[in-house]
Amino acid sequence: MNAPAERMMGTLLLPQPYVLFLGDVTVAGYAKTAFGLRDWAAEKCVGEIRLDGATVTTGLDEMTAAEAQARGARALLIGVANPGGVIPASWRASLVEALEAGLDLIAGMHMRLSDIPELATAAQRLGRQLIDVRVPPAQIPIANGRKRSGKRLLTVGTDCALGKKYTALALAGAFARRGLDVDFRATGQTGIMIAGGGIPMDAVISDFEAGAAEILSPDAATGHWDVVEGQGAITHPAYAGVSVGLLHGSQPDVFVVCHEPGRTEMIGTAGYELTSIEEIVELTLVLGRRTNAAIRCGGFSFNTSAMGAAEAAALMAAETLRLGMPVADPMRGGAAFDALVESCLA
Amino acid sequence: MNAPAERMMGTLLLPQPYVLFLGDVTVAGYAKTAFGLRDWAAEKCVGEIRLDGATVTTGLDEMTAAEAQARGARALLIGVANPGGVIPASWRASLVEALEAGLDLIAGMHMRLSDIPELATAAQRLGRQLIDVRVPPAQIPIANGRKRSGKRLLTVGTDCALGKKYTALALAGAFARRGLDVDFRATGQTGIMIAGGGIPMDAVISDFEAGAAEILSPDAATGHWDVVEGQGAITHPAYAGVSVGLLHGSQPDVFVVCHEPGRTEMIGTAGYELTSIEEIVELTLVLGRRTNAAIRCGGFSFNTSAMGAAEAAALMAAETLRLGMPVADPMRGGAAFDALVESCLA
Missing domain, CATH: 3.40.50.720 (NAD(P)-binding Rossmann-like Domain)
Incomplete structure (x- = not known):
């Protein structure tokens, strides 16, 4: 990287x-x-x-x-x-x-x-x-929506705190190992420390949210990838504004949906059921097309840290069949993760 | 009021x-x-x-x-x-x-x-x-998504700066003249001055955007209406985050889509076509259902200030037929506006 x-x-x-x-x-x-x-x-x-x-x-x-x-x-x-x-x-x-x-x-x-x-x-x-690193820098512009050069991948989620940062880091690492020119773009405090820079998106004033995402992943060479750390979830009753601003400003060509099997309710809310993976895909496509008509889903990243290896592998194999796209846990790697990487780059 | x-x-x-x-x-x-x-x-x-x-x-x-x-x-x-x-x-x-x-x-x-x-x-x-009034107050909480008592109407738009504030004021006034208990809830600086209070939503830190909308329209009596001034547009590449946070936190029972006939491109963006009225209705329903399953469209408010009276009346009559719901210019009032008010209260 x-x-x-x-x-x-x-x-x-x-x-x-x-x-x-x-x-x-x-x-x-x-x-x-x-x-x-x-x-x-x-x-x-x-x-x-x-x-x-x-x-x-x-x-x-x-x-x-x-x-x-x-x-x-x-x-x-x-x-x-x-x-x-x-x-x-x-x-x-x-x-x-x-x-x-x-x-x-x-x-x-x-x-x-x-x-x-x-x-x-x-x-x-x-x-x-x-x-x-919780304090955003000054001089963030209002977004202008102009299409930027280079390629972008955004990790999105069915909820907060289930692996969007780690998925982005793992994908950026895999892209780099394949010899691609790639930057991990950090949007939260730990990510910013890891990357050595970035913007704490949840601390940006609402009017400038998409603008911050635009300057976070600037124009780049045609073959260059920015892998952008996602935030929140577009259906989270508290954080959807952050997620939508980041989606619009990032203009992703590809997104990966991050999910934790077994989680049924959104964090920090009064009884909000988790949105299904399929709904997140559909809504991300509908909203994301506004700033990048070519947006597509690259696959799914499951956080299976609470499961045994065999159970996790069986679940991901079944979900790959059901969803029709690669499902992998980047922390477990393996052929499933290679397939996810290939799908993102396809 | x-x-x-x-x-x-x-x-x-x-x-x-x-x-x-x-x-x-x-x-x-x-x-x-x-x-x-x-x-x-x-x-x-x-x-x-x-x-x-x-x-x-x-x-x-x-x-x-x-x-x-x-x-x-x-x-x-x-x-x-x-x-x-x-x-x-x-x-x-x-x-x-x-x-x-x-x-x-x-x-x-x-x-x-x-x-x-x-x-x-x-x-x-x-x-x-x-x-x-451009400076938001301190101590805004993170949204919790809890359903609040009372009724809420939110004005949304196909773009910025086309009459969301005036529509909300006109509807709140009409509700009051019908004897209803109603508050206009202001979200921008002029609205805040008119109401004597409110929250400048575009100046709120992103993480707190929906939370600000929640405290702006607190629990109220069953028959009470909050008419909330909308901001931005859910498809605006710069301001969608503000609009979505406001939509989620407001939990509207009814929304009215504000539109300026003849406007073809979104303000402040590089060649973004205006989203159609029908698309705004559909997307507002999809996103709004997350915090209020009963959300519905009450009708349409057209800003016809650039048109003659006869031309405006003909256009609104035709659009009422095409869209299947009342279309009115609150500044012109009349039977069309009464129909819009009735539809919102139905």
């Missing part, structure tokens, strides 16, 4: 590589961001920094901020989140130490780095950046 | 009545906001304030800020916009005078009142409010 050749105004661009900061974490689930970075952007991570009491590790080399800087790190990335998204007082001395070692700070927590006076003062004194 | 009984957290509530400020305007078109207030919220306007050189008038009594305050005004509302949305230096003494007379200031221009140090200082000294 190539590093983005350029970033237009209006998208975030993060200083890389990172050193991953784990704080004093003792619950592996709180370090999901650090694990995501290790798994999907190992080439961007020089090591990890842990405080006394931490029991979780990414397995990367442990080091100090000064050592990370000497190994080329340009930023300390907070890879751990407490419930509540607070940056505890016990971390602050280490974060100031990183600023003093010449590193910028990157976080995507609820509490903003720049709202902590100690960090704001130190960053200003040292001329360092405090980057919050 | 009743004044809103209560406003929940997350919606704007403007101090009323207003005195309309016209500055030194000499071009009637720049005073559209003042004319809209005079035409749709006369009971909220005690008079107008003009500076030397102004040649445009609303026809309301001219007065000073002190006189307006004595007549009960609680705010000076800037009812004029220059190209660029700037608040010129020549207005500032009058605006400070209004603050000193005990009035708050309300504006919806590009330049914010609070960014003018002279006004910010005076407002703080005097304990007065500077209210920018």
